[in-house]
Amino acid sequence: MSSNQNKTTSGKDGTTSIVLRKLSAFHIGGDTVGIEGQRQTTLQTVPGLPPRKSDPNGHYQIGQMYAQHYALQSPRSRVPVLFWHGGGMTGAAWGDTPDGRPGWHDYFMRHGFDTCVSDAVERGRASWAPYPLIIPEPPEHRTMEQAWSIFRFGPIGEFRKVFDGQQFPVDAMDQLAKQFVARWTCNTQRSINAYIALLNKFGRSIIVAHSEGARYAQQIATCVPHLIEAIVLIEPAGAPDVVKSDVSNAACVPHLVIWGDYIDHSPLWQNYRQQSSIWLDAIQKQGGRVDTLDLVAHGVTGNSHLVMMDRNSDDIADHVLQWLTKTVHV
Amino acid sequence: MSSNQNKTTSGKDGTTSIVLRKLSAFHIGGDTVGIEGQRQTTLQTVPGLPPRKSDPNGHYQIGQMYAQHYALQSPRSRVPVLFWHGGGMTGAAWGDTPDGRPGWHDYFMRHGFDTCVSDAVERGRASWAPYPLIIPEPPEHRTMEQAWSIFRFGPIGEFRKVFDGQQFPVDAMDQLAKQFVARWTCNTQRSINAYIALLNKFGRSIIVAHSEGARYAQQIATCVPHLIEAIVLIEPAGAPDVVKSDVSNAACVPHLVIWGDYIDHSPLWQNYRQQSSIWLDAIQKQGGRVDTLDLVAHGVTGNSHLVMMDRNSDDIADHVLQWLTKTVHV
Numbered sequence: 001m002s003s004n005q006n007k008t009t010s011g012k013d014g015t016t017s018i019v020l021r022k023l024s025a026f027h028i029g030g031d032t033v034g035i036e037g038q039r040q041t042t043l044q045t046v047p048g049l050p051p052r053k054s055d056p057n058g059h060y061q062i063g064q065m066y067a068q069h070y071a072l073q074s075p076r077s078r079v080p081v082l083f084w085h086g087g088g089m090t091g092a093a094w095g096d097t098p099d100g101r102p103g104w105h106d107y108f109m110r111h112g113f114d115t116c117v118s119d120a121v122e123r124g125r126a127s128w129a130p131y132p133l134i135i136p137e138p139p140e141h142r143t144m145e146q147a148w149s150i151f152r153f154g155p156i157g158e159f160r161k162v163f164d165g166q167q168f169p170v171d172a173m174d175q176l177a178k179q180f181v182a183r184w185t186c187n188t189q190r191s192i193n194a195y196i197a198l199l200n201k202f203g204r205s206i207i208v209a210h211s212e213g214a215r216y217a218q219q220i221a222t223c224v225p226h227l228i229e230a231i232v233l234i235e236p237a238g239a240p241d242v243v244k245s246d247v248s249n250a251a252c253v254p255h256l257v258i259w260g261d262y263i264d265h266s267p268l269w270q271n272y273r274q275q276s277s278i279w280l281d282a283i284q285k286q287g288g289r290v291d292t293l294d295l296v297a298h299g300v301t302g303n304s305h306l307v308m309m310d311r312n313s314d315d316i317a318d319h320v321l322q323w324l325t326k327t328v329h330v
Numbered sequence: 331m332s333s334n335q336n337k338t339t340s341g342k343d344g345t346t347s348i349v350l351r352k353l354s355a356f357h358i359g360g361d362t363v364g365i366e367g368q369r370q371t372t373l374q375t376v377p378g379l380p381p382r383k384s385d386p387n388g389h390y391q392i393g394q395m396y397a398q399h400y401a402l403q404s405p406r407s408r409v410p411v412l413f414w415h416g417g418g419m420t421g422a423a424w425g426d427t428p429d430g431r432p433g434w435h436d437y438f439m440r441h442g443f444d445t446c447v448s449d450a451v452e453r454g455r456a457s458w459a460p461y462p463l464i465i466p467e468p469p470e471h472r473t474m475e476q477a478w479s480i481f482r483f484g485p486i487g488e489f490r491k492v493f494d495g496q497q498f499p500v501d502a503m504d505q506l507a508k509q510f511v512a513r514w515t516c517n518t519q520r521s522i523n524a525y526i527a528l529l530n531k532f533g534r535s536i537i538v539a540h541s542e543g544a545r546y547a548q549q550i551a552t553c554v555p556h557l558i559e560a561i562v563l564i565e566p567a568g569a570p571d572v573v574k575s576d577v578s579n580a581a582c583v584p585h586l587v588i589w590g591d592y593i594d595h596s597p598l599w600q601n602y603r604q605q606s607s608i609w610l611d612a613i614q615k616q617g618g619r620v621d622t623l624d625l626v627a628h629g630v631t632g633n634s635h636l637v638m639m640d641r642n643s644d645d646i647a648d649h650v651l652q653w654l655t656k657t658v659h660v
């Protein structure tokens with residue numbers, strides 16, 4: 001892919017079309033679970049009419065994920081980009097940014113990539129199984145206060161106080177919070193199974209993954225490395241255990257890891273980054289390719305955990321594109 | 331729109347491109363709710379690292395909906411189609427059918443309409459508020475057995491027994507069930523508020539609405555008729571009360587209502603249809619235009635409640651397109 005081609009399709013202002021051969025959307029993965037012995041109730045669904053029977057006994061589909069596949073008429077890349085969101089988020093994370101700019105999904109489509117935007121198991125259109133009937137524990141719903149600290153918009157415990165030079169558009173905090181969905185921590189294996197099913201459907205792909213999604217991507221690279229052209233890890237929330245997982249399997253997959261700013265203000269992110277570094281170092285020791293885009297070391301300051309929504313999100317996408325271009329010859 | 335134009339863009343096999351000027355995706359509506367006095371816990375989000383704090387006290391965004399807007403480079407229709415899903419479903423209902431054919435979203439894009447596919451409040455990417463912390467009651471999760479009866483695939487209480495001549499692709503029942511999401515019945519006003527916000531953003535639009543979404547659409551036509559070019563009601567699950575709602579307001583909006591087969595086997599659907607008929611008759615008495623596409627009376631048998639997923643879904647879409655063409659001169 002030449003950089004000239006990139007320029008001509010970079011239509012942030014909407015002047016350049018996106019020509020799709022096909023848009024498909026589907027659920028993939030999961031299985032059937034039966035429930036019995038539960039009390040039947042009634043439910044008033046339509047005002048003015050008698051309530052109808054509501055019987056929780058029966059069969060449910062659980063553990064599936066949801067995906068939208070945008071296939072370009074003339075993709076420049078021979079492999080698609082699969083976008084994997086973080087914990088408590090959905091595929092909406094790759095759409096318009098909370099302050100209304102085109103997001104990374106738009107960027108990569110306009111730069112010639114077939115794309116797949118998905119909702120992981122239990123999130124968004126993927127649906128979630130009844131709890132405690134099937135999922136044993138309740139979910140966590142993210143408060144805006146928790147997000148403010150974990151996403152490193154400002155100092156821990158000081159909601160609405162903003163770090164100097166912050167690149168996240170904090171005026172759009174309320175809009176961001178509309179994206180938050182409930183998350184469980186006991187469905188990891190189901191999520192990984194569904195992502196592997198997705199990769200099997202698509203064949204060889206580039207994965208662009210954020211946070212929890214990036215942790216899953218690293219794990220999945222040990223399972224199906226032959227299906228992964230490259231992985232872009234945006235602020236991975238940890239990594240697999242080097243003892244329990246097969247590092248050598250993942251070493252044939254080129255990794256790019258991106259880190260934002262203010263990590264020294266967050267013990268949580270220091271831990272996540274350290275765990276991730278142990279994993280990525282192990283891959284390098286196996287001869288694998290791991291490139292790190294430490295934005296601050298690169299002279300780019302102020303990025304939050306939500307790099308793909310920050311004000312300079314297009315600049316970071318440019319870095320990713322350049323890395324893909326030189327590393328995997330898309 | 332001439333029927334010739336329709337033919338040339340009808341590319342079910344994917345040979346005709348969809349040329350988008352812009353794809354945007356966003357949340358709209360809703361407000362902020364604060365919670366206090368709840369117990370703080372910890373949550374093990376990353377294996378191998380210490381658990382982190384999980385504090386439910388703070389602020390949440392609730393009552394928003396999610397929308398994807400597909401703007402064509404050269405739309406033939408001067409107004410977009412907004413697709414509104416039914417109860418316990420999401421915008422996924424308008425994508426590929428459970429047996430893998432292109433759905434109505436594809437059909438209307440390829441026939442020259444800008445489209446909007448959305449998830450109503452509490453469904454899919456719109457997210458749902460914590461219960462019982464904010465939503466007071468638990469949701470209903472639809473079993474496959476309940477769906478079988480309510481969607482009229484076969485006789486009540488006889489799961490997997492199929493009505494003769496059934497048009498729904500029942501071999502894809504498991505795939506359909508992957509679309510089901512939890513639903514509450516206490517969020518109606520929030521849903522209606524968010525839909526009105528959506529209409530205010532888009533301006534004058536055609537609404538294509540299914541089941542519960544069709545009940546909402548009828549209610550909303552009494553609130554913002556000036557924003558609605560036409561409403562297509564696919565098997566509305568009831569209708570507003572003629573005494574409590576202002577029928578005359580809705581009478582300036584042309585209505586098309588579509589009914590499938592086997593309603594005589596379902597007391598539930600007889601009730602829904604009767605309530606809907608009372609409403610639509612009242613609109614006609616006010617001088618409004620209401621057209622009914624009773625498929626069986628039209629010689630088309632075997633349609634389920636999920637008309638837009640049935641094997642003859644494209645034929646029904648053709649009927650809708652013809653009605654729109656002659657009624658509102660799209």
